[in-house]
Amino acid sequence: MTEMTRIYPIAIVGLWIALARPASADEELTVALNFPQSDATFTEMKKLAQAYEKETPGVSINVVSLPSYENTMKTKMAARDLPDLWSTHGWSVARYSEYLTPLGGEPWASKVNPLIKPVITDNTGKIFVLPLDVDVAGIAFNREILDKAGVDPLAIKTWDDFRAACDKVKKLKKICVHIAGRATDSWTVGNFYDWVAPSFLITNEKANSRAALKAGSFDWKNWRPVAKLLVDFRDAGYLNPDYMQGNWLDVGKKLASGDAAFGFFGNYVIGEAKKYNPKGKYGFIPLPAASTDDTPSVITGERVTLGVWKDTKHKATALKFLLFMSRPDNVNKIATINGNPTGLVGTGYKSDEGDLAPYFREAIRARAFSYFDREYLPSGMWDAMCNTGMGLLANTMTLDQVVAKMKNDYDSLKSR
Numbered sequence: 001m002t003e004m005t006r007i008y009p010i011a012i013v014g015l016w017i018a019l020a021r022p023a024s025a026d027e028e029l030t031v032a033l034n035f036p037q038s039d040a041t042f043t044e045m046k047k048l049a050q051a052y053e054k055e056t057p058g059v060s061i062n063v064v065s066l067p068s069y070e071n072t073m074k075t076k077m078a079a080r081d082l083p084d085l086w087s088t089h090g091w092s093v094a095r096y097s098e099y100l101t102p103l104g105g106e107p108w109a110s111k112v113n114p115l116i117k118p119v120i121t122d123n124t125g126k127i128f129v130l131p132l133d134v135d136v137a138g139i140a141f142n143r144e145i146l147d148k149a150g151v152d153p154l155a156i157k158t159w160d161d162f163r164a165a166c167d168k169v170k171k172l173k174k175i176c177v178h179i180a181g182r183a184t185d186s187w188t189v190g191n192f193y194d195w196v197a198p199s200f201l202i203t204n205e206k207a208n209s210r211a212a213l214k215a216g217s218f219d220w221k222n223w224r225p226v227a228k229l230l231v232d233f234r235d236a237g238y239l240n241p242d243y244m245q246g247n248w249l250d251v252g253k254k255l256a257s258g259d260a261a262f263g264f265f266g267n268y269v270i271g272e273a274k275k276y277n278p279k280g281k282y283g284f285i286p287l288p289a290a291s292t293d294d295t296p297s298v299i300t301g302e303r304v305t306l307g308v309w310k311d312t313k314h315k316a317t318a319l320k321f322l323l324f325m326s327r328p329d330n331v332n333k334i335a336t337i338n339g340n341p342t343g344l345v346g347t348g349y350k351s352d353e354g355d356l357a358p359y360f361r362e363a364i365r366a367r368a369f370s371y372f373d374r375e376y377l378p379s380g381m382w383d384a385m386c387n388t389g390m391g392l393l394a395n396t397m398t399l400d401q402v403v404a405k406m407k408n409d410y411d412s413l414k415s416r
Helices: 010-018 040-055 069-079 143-149 159-171 187-201 210-215 220-235 248-257 268-276 315-325 328-337 354-365 372-376 381-393 399-414
Strands: 027-033 059-065 135-137 139-142 175-177 260-263 282-285 297-301 305-308 367-370
Touching: 027 040, 027 315, 040 059, 040 268, 040 315, 040 328, 059 315, 139 143, 139 248, 139 268, 143 159, 143 260, 159 175, 159 260, 187 220, 187 297, 187 372, 187 381, 210 372, 220 381, 220 399, 248 260, 248 268, 268 282, 282 354, 305 315, 315 328, 367 372, 372 381, 381 399
Parallel strands: 027 059, 175 260, 297 367
Antiparallel strands: 135 297, 139 260, 139 282
């Protein structure tokens, strides 16, 4: 991106300084995002960055999508060479807080949505990111397929109910669950486990493994039913036939075209589907329970957040960009694209939930839990979930080998 240069008359230099201009007449900020360039969020962030450039002469905003985001950011943290701003993808407190600027004193901080405030607040009360939306996630679906199949999505309360729904979808010769299992998109397999694991291990108040997972005493044999669900779905013919070659873009396309019924993703996948079929009918349901003595639940957490590197040479400008992003119109655009509530609340803040409004009302009634890996697994276990799931799908790993691999990685990473 070409930097812009302006020359100001000497007579107004003093006034310009008094108005707290950036330290340099030409500054470039790098904003790193964990979304691919094809994602609607990335596209909208680029547009907003360009809008900021137009009203802020002399500042250039370079929005980038880093490859292998998590690993790249770990390398940058180790080298103490980080972007000026970056999205924290659920780890603003646990992983990134020591590298971020505390933002509790910013003008927008008092407006943080109570739904997400506990997630982005450390134990001293500090927050480190601007949340643009709140991830309220369940299982996304194409309503027209379910109507044709005679499935009431809100009647799905357990995984047995979900299987019964999938059997009806199969009779229509439609894909029940679409994932994208090629190597570059293996995160969709990890996402499946992030969605499924709580119902087996966390949500049941009568019997759960919350304490054991956090204490390091978890019996990894209890991971077996979590891992097996994906195998069961594959063997029952619920997955897309190209589950080992499909890519992330296929998920939105298939939901949009009416070829796939369900996607185990947040509502951002509905935003993707709307790019291809804006008139399609979509919705989402809470995640089913693993047993009849439990109830469905939803996942809440960070979706689109921005933090400022504490050692950036352009901190004043970065904070001004955050202030720009905190405006109601800008927050509303990001939240609406992802089909999520706004990360800030108050006058002017409202996402257009459209057809999803009734499903949000249903989600509010359900119990909410944080992302499984972010709260209960040590940093680095995400890769293990992705890789072992891929191994099961490809028949290169058995369930026993998956359990052993998960235990080994957990013990190793937990001890660091």
